[in-house]
Amino acid sequence: MIEEVQKLIKHEAEAILNIPVTDQFEKAIELINERVHRQKGKLVASGMGKAGQIALNIATTFSSTGTPAVFLHPSDAQHGDLGVVQPNDILLLISNSGKTREILELVDLADNLYQGLPIIVITGNPDGELAQLADVTLFTGNPAEVCILGLTPSTSTTTMTVIGDILVVLMMKQIGFSNEEYAKRHHGGYLGDKSRNQARLKK
Numbered sequence: 001m002i003e004e005v006q007k008l009i010k011h012e013a014e015a016i017l018n019i020p021v022t023d024q025f026e027k028a029i030e031l032i033n034e035r036v037h038r039q040k041g042k043l044v045a046s047g048m049g050k051a052g053q054i055a056l057n058i059a060t061t062f063s064s065t066g067t068p069a070v071f072l073h074p075s076d077a078q079h080g081d082l083g084v085v086q087p088n089d090i091l092l093l094i095s096n097s098g099k100t101r102e103i104l105e106l107v108d109l110a111d112n113l114y115q116g117l118p119i120i121v122i123t124g125n126p127d128g129e130l131a132q133l134a135d136v137t138l139f140t141g142n143p144a145e146v147c148i149l150g151l152t153p154s155t156s157t158t159t160m161t162v163i164g165d166i167l168v169v170l171m172m173k174q175i176g177f178s179n180e181e182y183a184k185r186h187h188g189g190y191l192g193d194k195s196r197n198q199a200r201l202k203k
Helices: 002-017 024-038 050-064 101-113 129-133 155-175 179-185 189-202
Strands: 043-047 069-071 090-095 119-123 136-139
Touching: 002 155, 024 043, 024 090, 024 119, 024 136, 024 155, 043 050, 043 101, 050 069, 050 090, 050 155, 050 179, 090 101, 101 129, 119 129, 119 155
Parallel strands: 043 069, 043 090, 090 119, 119 136
Antiparallel strands: none
16 A cells, blocks of 8 residues: 555656646736736636636635635636626636636637636647637646546646646745735634734844
């Protein structure tokens, strides 16, 4: 069992190390900074199924670190929730296959509401239909799933999460996000106390 665990960890770690590092990361940060911090829009993240859970995590992490973001469920968007989208927003869409029907439909719906919203895509298929619609494509490397069936989103969602973390950290550096600002967004809990203590120590 221990050897199997080590093997699985190695598989996941290698997938992370094989994420392609391109200028698309810089372009993504430039777009997010322009739309959210200069034009006062927000990042709207979306994905279906497991990818949707990753999108939700990325959105909440962005919000907690100074970049306003929301999660929009692609199915709920078809029943009125699309109204959360505003003219200066930017879309962050996640689909491993790059052809998730609900996400492709969301692109059409958003474009019908506000034409030309910038789109950042995280995908395992850089040649897919979704990538063709994107302004920026962040490729996961399309790693083989660690799942014994090769089906369950596992390693793919690991790489998606890491790409999201990279975007968050790069944006924090871009806007000079501080302990003081972090504390303002975390009133309660351990992290709130820690950020306030760190802010006091820096004064």
